[in-house]
Amino acid sequence: MNGMNVAAMASQTTPALSDDIKQLIDRALKMEKWPIARLISMVEVESDSAAEQRHVILDYLDSVVEEANRDALVVGITGTPGAGKSTLIGELCLRMLQGSDDLFVAVIAIDPSSQRSGGALLGDRTRVKFPSKDKRLFFRSQASHQELGGLGKKTYHAVRLLRYIFDIVVIETVGIGQSELEIDRLSDLTCLVLQPLTGDQVQFMKAGIMEIPDLFIVNKCDEDALAKKSYHLLRASLKLIDISTEQDSDRARPVFMTSALKNKGIEELARHILSLRQDPESFKNREIQGEYYLCKWIRQNYGGYGIEVYQSIKQNSTSERFSFEDREKAFNRMIKGMVKPLESFPCR
């Protein structure tokens, strides 16, 4: 396999683009909701044939969408249950969409699945008070299934698809410790939503979680006095954390005080996010991100050996641009000839 071109290897298995899917994508790019929803379902599905379909869909999107429009700012919003995330996101979307007729926003809300039945209760859609037929806002729920931290490959693929179609993609997830790390992998801007602080929460803030977010939102600041007190508490704690982790303390991470109920602070937050969208520096490296998810998936299915195989493919790759699909195809072709996935070995 030395010297073999990854893209060439991959192309051997690429099925043709059917008229149905082409039509679906063309309609999705006109912001029709049902086609967008169908495409999300298609890239979410996990099976070999579905992976091929995903390759077709994303390749085609890549070829028809102009380069300038290919990427949305991905905003990850996490926080403990009860911090009022859903309502806040609803109001935030409203604010971002007000005063701009050609901005398109997608929300993916992730909810936990039941350990026992595997089923899930999803998405509080009604928190977003927006005319439901308006094409500028798209809302989709996802169940976390067995993924640690609630975010997985499924979310990654859905987000990648939505990045071609929308200007801003918001991911909402329940904060349970691990998800702050995971959502940071996937988003350009990671926001942590907190309730007005009490002594207990200062304790919680000492945990490593506070190092990750790019931005803090203290929500439910319905009363000014409480809001001010919380602001100073949080600022002081962040300063301590930044010193202890030797972070540049000039890079003071923004703190927003919001109240969805009293409509406070949300305008400022919306403006901040919209301004980040204009700044190329805001966008994280998509290759590193893709590589992370690919390796995560390979490790899950094939362990350390899979990673070794992948590294060898990478070293021998001659293509300049990272493409998740090409690498995945190349890996699949190679590994299928050598080993079976771990789960297919009978257990004794």
Add this chain to the structure above:
Amino acid sequence: MTENKAHQILDKNGEVSADRPWIFRTYAGHTNVWATNQLYRENLTKGQTGLSIALDLPTQCGYSSDHALARPEIGKVGVPINSLDDFQVLFDNIPLEEMNTSMTINGSAMWLLSLYVALAEERGVDVSQLKGTTQNDVIKEYLARGTYIYPPEDSMRLIVDMYEYCLHNIPSWNASNICSYHLQEAGATPVQELAFALITAITILDAIKERDCFSEEEFERCVGRISFFVNAGMRFVEEVCKMRAFCEMWDEIAQQRYGVKNPKYRRFRYGVQVNSLGLTAEQPENNAWRIIIETLGVTLSRKARCRALQLPAWNEALSLPRPWDQQWSLRIQQILAYETDLLEYPDLLDGSHVVESKVKDLKEQAYVEIDKILSMGGGLKAVESGYMKSALVGSQSERMRRLTNGEQIVVGKNKWIEGIASPLVSDADGGIFMVDAKAAERTLEALAETKRTRDPKRVEAALEKLAADARSGENLMPASIECAKARVTTGEWSDKLREVFGEYRPPTGVDGQSMNIENESLQQVRGKIETFIKEHGYRPRIVVGKPGLDGHSNGAEMIAVAARHAGFDVIYFGIRLSTTEIVQSALEEDADIIGISLLSGSHNEIVDQLFTELEEQGVKDAIPVVLGGIIPEPDYPGLIDRGVKRIFTPRDFDPMLVMDQIMDVIIENKSKVAH
């Protein structure tokens, strides 16, 4: 003077006497103001002195009849009221000063009271002579019944405004009537009923205290005006004890928390509608016996006997009752009160160790729950956090579990199912009541006429004053009464306050709920779901929708919880949704099926709207629809013809069997779309 024997009731003069019966009520109102006025006048000529007004859902939710959400619901579960002109017709030839008028109205209670006051003033009736009740218990609306409009704080402010206005201007009016009735319908245990109803009363009185608008003497009278509306189920011994516990606890709370000195103002005054939840669609004739037994729960104990009683009809699980069905229920009350010797004795249960111990037990548990909620910050906080709602959904799923596995026996439903078919349901009309669809037109014409003939300047000024007072914190009754006189409509009044207060959506209570059903049907549906996942690479998705204005969300909540238990990914987001919202959600979520729940009798209209939306979006074949609720059998063919794949009714009480059938529909549809 007669010798005092323990089994006798003596009157003031020491003569052996008997109690007067409680007030017999019939909850009534339907179609339009003309039909309902005629009905009231008929009832009044038969000697009835009280009116219990049923209002339709648009009126209850603050919409005029010409609103898009209102159209399918006009006149269905009560009478539509759009303006003072409608009230003029409704009370035509009915002397207001002689009436005791009870209105089942909550989110828009202030508006209906303002219309009543305005009507009295226009007729020259002395307002201080008016007697009656506005239900106006918004906490239980958030928890169980669904006709709330505004956020909790603002709703509470409207209630306190009414208490303040009534005490000073209409002293015999009960500004609100605290309901544990709907809590039991939503699955509450006796302890939850006691605790949540009393917490509601505490929340109202605390808010009144905080406003500090009454003298000490006035506040005592105000506590005395708090009245309750209670439910009674089949476990009638426990229900008797619950009623005794209510009386004792209210007396204690009024005395200890509010320092009410006069025992008269500490009395637990209550009316009753007995339980409908336990009534069955199977062998519906058995419900007549159930209603009698439930009635015992609130009449047996003299100390804790209800003041007024209304009974459901034997066929409520099938459809809305007809006048004959209501008459049959009224007869139960008359037989119990006049043929038996019940009213001749003092309290039969005094001195019973068993009753005493049971009452003590209920009280202790209820106080624990009350303290817990108070430590959370009180009733409004426990609504906002979803605590009380979750507790109710939890009790309801527990009830479903007991029914499904046969732990709780319901005759004719899960035991002794075989029997001879009832001749009662084989009448020409199938034993059910139908509203004349054309009657709504007359209501709409009257509304248009009101809008055409009123003085627009006066309307505008009245609404502006309403908004200004809402913002400034002024008592809203005077501005509302002026709105009524200016012929402002129900929708306009409500919308103006929506602008100021916003609209509220409470937590659905289904998060984090689980269902403990482990039966064969569960294994079967889980097997089907596993196969589906292997074949299609994802978990089937169901959108559970509750369209229209009906807020009885039990059915939808249970289906949402059951679907997750079966293994579906479930999208459920509460009540009062337009069919557009439901269809758009199903589109965006790429749902495999839509399940909708309907109980208000508007299923034909709403199903038609839903399919029109699905057709417009080009997904009628892609997303199948199933329907659940109280759906009369004669309507089945039309609904199936329109495209509904399955219809579930209260007969389908094993939620896992329902899930299994839903899974069949999904599989069927998948294979059809694929080919």
